[in-house]
Amino acid sequence: MAADLLVQGVTRRFGEQLAVDRVDLAVGQGEFLGLLGPSGCGKTTLLRMIAGFLVPDSGRIICAGQDITTLPPFARNLGVVFQNYALFPHMTAAENVGYGLKVRGMARAEIVTRVKAALDRVNLAHAADRLPGQLSGGMQQRVALARAMVIEPRILLLDEPLSALDKNLREEMQVELRLLQQRVGITTVFVTHDQEEAMTLSDRIAVMQAGRVMQLGTPEEVYRRPISRFVATFLGTTNLLEGKAARVAGNTVTVALEGGAMVEASAPVPPTPGSPVQLAVRPESILLRSTPEGVPGTVEDVLFQGHRLIALFRTDSGQELRSYMPPSGWRPARGDRAWASWPAAEAGLIQA
Amino acid sequence: MSLSRTLTRRQTLLAGLASGVMLARPRIASAAPTEFVMGVNGGAAYRNLYNNVLRHFEARHNAKVVPVFGSGSELLNRVLAERSRPTMDCFVTFQGAWLVGKAEGVLEKVDYNKIPHIDDVHDFLKDPDGYAPFVNFGAWGIVYNKDTVRTPPRSFKALWDRAYDRKVMLGGVYHWQIHLAAFAYAWTGDQKNIDVAFDKVKELAPRLAGLYGLSSDTQSKFQQGIADIAPWYSYTAQRVRQLGVPVAFQMPEEGGFLYPSAYHAVKGTQKVELVEKLIGTFYDPELQPGLAREDGFIPSNKKTVLPAAVAAELPTMEEVQRCHHWDWALINRDEGAWLNRWNAEVRRLVRG
Amino acid sequence: MLGLPTAYFLLIVAYPLANLVRMGFSRPERGRVFGEGVSLANYVEILTSELYLETLLVTFRIGLLSALCALALGLPLALYIRRAPPVLRSVIVFITIAPILISIVVRAYGWMVLLSNRGVVNSALMNLGMIDRPLRLIFNETGVVIGTAHVLLPFMVLAILGSVQTIDRALEDAAASLGARPWRVVFDVVLPLALPGIAAGTVLVFILAVGSFVTPVLLGGQLVLTLPMAAMQQFNSTFNWAFGSALVGVLLVAVMATTLLFDRVLKRRLARLAAR
Numbered sequence: 013m014a015a016d017l018l019v020q021g022v023t024r025r026f027g028e029q030l031a032v033d034r035v036d037l038a039v040g041q042g043e044f045l046g047l048l049g050p051s052g053c054g055k056t057t058l059l060r061m062i063a064g065f066l067v068p069d070s071g072r073i074i075c076a077g078q079d080i081t082t083l084p085p086f087a088r089n090l091g092v093v094f095q096n097y098a099l100f101p102h103m104t105a106a107e108n109v110g111y112g113l114k115v116r117g118m119a120r121a122e123i124v125t126r127v128k129a130a131l132d133r134v135n136l137a138h139a140a141d142r143l144p145g146q147l148s149g150g151m152q153q154r155v156a157l158a159r160a161m162v163i164e165p166r167i168l169l170l171d172e173p174l175s176a177l178d179k180n181l182r183e184e185m186q187v188e189l190r191l192l193q194q195r196v197g198i199t200t201v202f203v204t205h206d207q208e209e210a211m212t213l214s215d216r217i218a219v220m221q222a223g224r225v226m227q228l229g230t231p232e233e234v235y236r237r238p239i240s241r242f243v244a245t246f247l248g249t250t251n252l253l254e255g256k257a258a259r260v261a262g263n264t265v266t267v268a269l270e271g272g273a274m275v276e277a278s279a280p281v282p283p284t285p286g287s288p289v290q291l292a293v294r295p296e297s298i299l300l301r302s303t304p305e306g307v308p309g310t311v312e313d314v315l316f317q318g319h320r321l322i323a324l325f326r327t328d329s330g331q332e333l334r335s336y337m338p339p340s341g342w343r344p345a346r347g348d349r350a351w352a353s354w355p356a357a358e359a360g361l362i363q364a
Numbered sequence: 365m366s367l368s369r370t371l372t373r374r375q376t377l378l379a380g381l382a383s384g385v386m387l388a389r390p391r392i393a394s395a396a397p398t399e400f401v402m403g404v405n406g407g408a409a410y411r412n413l414y415n416n417v418l419r420h421f422e423a424r425h426n427a428k429v430v431p432v433f434g435s436g437s438e439l440l441n442r443v444l445a446e447r448s449r450p451t452m453d454c455f456v457t458f459q460g461a462w463l464v465g466k467a468e469g470v471l472e473k474v475d476y477n478k479i480p481h482i483d484d485v486h487d488f489l490k491d492p493d494g495y496a497p498f499v500n501f502g503a504w505g506i507v508y509n510k511d512t513v514r515t516p517p518r519s520f521k522a523l524w525d526r527a528y529d530r531k532v533m534l535g536g537v538y539h540w541q542i543h544l545a546a547f548a549y550a551w552t553g554d555q556k557n558i559d560v561a562f563d564k565v566k567e568l569a570p571r572l573a574g575l576y577g578l579s580s581d582t583q584s585k586f587q588q589g590i591a592d593i594a595p596w597y598s599y600t601a602q603r604v605r606q607l608g609v610p611v612a613f614q615m616p617e618e619g620g621f622l623y624p625s626a627y628h629a630v631k632g633t634q635k636v637e638l639v640e641k642l643i644g645t646f647y648d649p650e651l652q653p654g655l656a657r658e659d660g661f662i663p664s665n666k667k668t669v670l671p672a673a674v675a676a677e678l679p680t681m682e683e684v685q686r687c688h689h690w691d692w693a694l695i696n697r698d699e700g701a702w703l704n705r706w707n708a709e710v711r712r713l714v715r716g
Numbered sequence: 717m718l719g720l721p722t723a724y725f726l727l728i729v730a731y732p733l734a735n736l737v738r739m740g741f742s743r744p745e746r747g748r749v750f751g752e753g754v755s756l757a758n759y760v761e762i763l764t765s766e767l768y769l770e771t772l773l774v775t776f777r778i779g780l781l782s783a784l785c786a787l788a789l790g791l792p793l794a795l796y797i798r799r800a801p802p803v804l805r806s807v808i809v810f811i812t813i814a815p816i817l818i819s820i821v822v823r824a825y826g827w828m829v830l831l832s833n834r835g836v837v838n839s840a841l842m843n844l845g846m847i848d849r850p851l852r853l854i855f856n857e858t859g860v861v862i863g864t865a866h867v868l869l870p871f872m873v874l875a876i877l878g879s880v881q882t883i884d885r886a887l888e889d890a891a892a893s894l895g896a897r898p899w900r901v902v903f904d905v906v907l908p909l910a911l912p913g914i915a916a917g918t919v920l921v922f923i924l925a926v927g928s929f930v931t932p933v934l935l936g937g938q939l940v941l942t943l944p945m946a947a948m949q950q951f952n953s954t955f956n957w958a959f960g961s962a963l964v965g966v967l968l969v970a971v972m973a974t975t976l977l978f979d980r981v982l983k984r985r986l987a988r989l990a991a992r
Contacts, residue, residue: 063889063893064892064893065889065892084892085889085892085893086892086893086894086895086896086897086898087895088893089895090893091893092889092890092893094886094889094890095886096884096886098884098886098887098889098890099890100887100890100891100904100905101887101909102908102909111891111894111896111904112894112895115891115894115895115896115900115904116895159890159894160893160894163894163895435952437951437952437953437955438952440955441951441952441955441957444749444957461955464749464955467748468748468749536937536938536939537933537938537945537948537949537953538952538953540953541953574855574937574938574939575937575938575939576938577933577934577938580821581934584825584828588828588829588832588834589834590828590832590833696955699953699954700950700954700956700959703949703950703953703954704765704767707767707771707941707946707949708766708767711938711939711941712939714939715852715939
């Protein structure tokens, strides 16, 4: 996959505060990259630097082989969708969509044709003559998307584009957005603080904290095999088990958990043998069985949630674990003796 | 009497003191100065007035002056507007406004027998109808800049000399009517020949340096060299000279015009006696030299003796006796029509 | 509850106005500032007099030119203030508004020093050899417009600022990302959205300029006659309150009519803009 967008060592300060700290990213042609992190992690600042609204203090941004680090935004040919859509309130939906073409000096008739096609693509042909104030949130969102894409930008930048929508509409738009992006095949960088949304949409996710990219990988990688405590906890409920790296063979590490159980895990950067590590295992990956396989312990409580059970489990070494189990199959009961296990590929190895 | 037994000596003493204070209060109140609300001209004129007259008036008659600032016209308008509920006891007027006030019935007569020094005052300052006599006066003649005008115009008619082209200013918005009456007299010997005055002013207008407004405006135009000669008042010239502007007063050969001012009791005031006392304070031969030195007022008390240096700055009594009075009945009757003519015919001929 | 605001309005606004109207419809009696009877004579005299019609025209011309000058100066200033960093912004806003604290009389004399024939501007131009004879910048309508626009500039800036500050910065970013250069962003996005503030500032400055008195008197050098001055002459010089009130009445009606007309035209414009 050829890199369409390269971010190299980009740093930006606001006064004393370091907003973005030596970030490197490579976004491939047609890739959908999610920038995920809590508010203040620097994801929006990074996006604004890519868009050209901010200039980095150091580092370079390269788009399709061209260094655009200091290029003004109007010369970048990037499509941007803003958090509150930023539709021009004094222009109709069609005029909003056509604005980028008008600025480029395109012939009127050509503009009309393209605007119509763009609005058709987002199913808004009927609302062409309405002002933004007369459109629902979802419709405004689609106008903003059409406006950003009609100029055939090199890259599409989305700044929390769905956060202003209610939950149902948001899920619907997530699917719509993903399908549209796939159909057009446009390289897309997408900022969000919602980990589910990031996982639903992205080909890869860059999880950010305090201006740094903590982990970059496919949704499955970052979710199942987080390499830091931050990523593990930010992406959802997780179990953290203390242990020591007992043996290291290539990327495969054998971990000695507290209490003596030995489990395997893989790590992109292997730890030195003997160093303390943590294992992050998602509750849905933990299987409780009545047969002595894995880590022994006692079931403390079982909660029924309809589509699943939540089992609270304490290992003999005193660590608390949480397991999501299907309601069918073996059902543990409070006080039962049980053994917890998980597939090696579903444990993230966190080095101190 | 169980009660009296419970009272200590100290309590008795305190109670006695308190009742003593209560008894004394009416006497304290009667000793407080009487508030006397006066409509006066503000700025330097008021400062001089207070130092030379009002300060002594307050001390001698146990009064406290509360000044209300405004021009003579503004003050008269206020008195007219408040005629049902006057807020001022006394206000300054010039001759023209005084006639309007008399006709409108908003002035209170004063008792000449109660005015100190009244027998020593020039007769022309007394009002035949029994309203307040004028307290001070100056002459209206020719004021010029000593530094830039070597030979000043010796008569009103001389203002028309080509030698004074673009040096002369006349009064605009506020003083046009007295110019017309004075020039009618200067050219024909009769103030009623106003058509001649208009013709002569129109002849002069294109050669004027401009028009002046309030005293501050006139002063500023002398200072900035916008004009060097103006028909103006001897006493404002004196006041401006005190501020360092090099102006001198020339009594015209045709005779100047006397311009007196009076402090009138407002109809409905309970303090006519204080007005009479105030007028008497102005006439005090001890205080008149101060008024003459700082304000340029010619002594209204025939017995006043001025220091030679002060007298030298003022018009002589001989010059004063050759001065004229404006025909205010004529001016008040016709000035509405004159104003329209002035605005329509004269104003547009003047080049600033 | 309804009564109190109504009473307040009647006392503060309606009563003085009613008095003025009543006086304007009376004819002065001999020796009185206004009379008892009801007559149209004052208005007939004003509306048939070339002098007063011309004065009305001059007053409106000064008002309009002052508003346009203040707009030409105030709009770029407001746009600049909006873009300035916060600390600098407060400083510039303060400097812009500070002249309000200085007496307009003092400012008028300041302009005299600058603009008179021997003033700073003319001396400089003549020393540079750019002109042979001094430009007439003062004691005429030019001087009045310059002085009035300067006095009223803060009102224009504040009115426009009030409306440009509500414009979402993201709108400008959006326009820029769509390819619009900075000046194009201003014309396509900022100005249309600032229109209510621009209109409010223009109307405000026009009304204040038309009603102003001190600056036209001082910088007009008694040579420029405006309706407020003409009315003042009637009150303070000839003590003809009846005629003075009628002049004020004519000014009031003319200003109200102009403002309403402007408002209607503008509303229609905005409606068409919205409907486009």
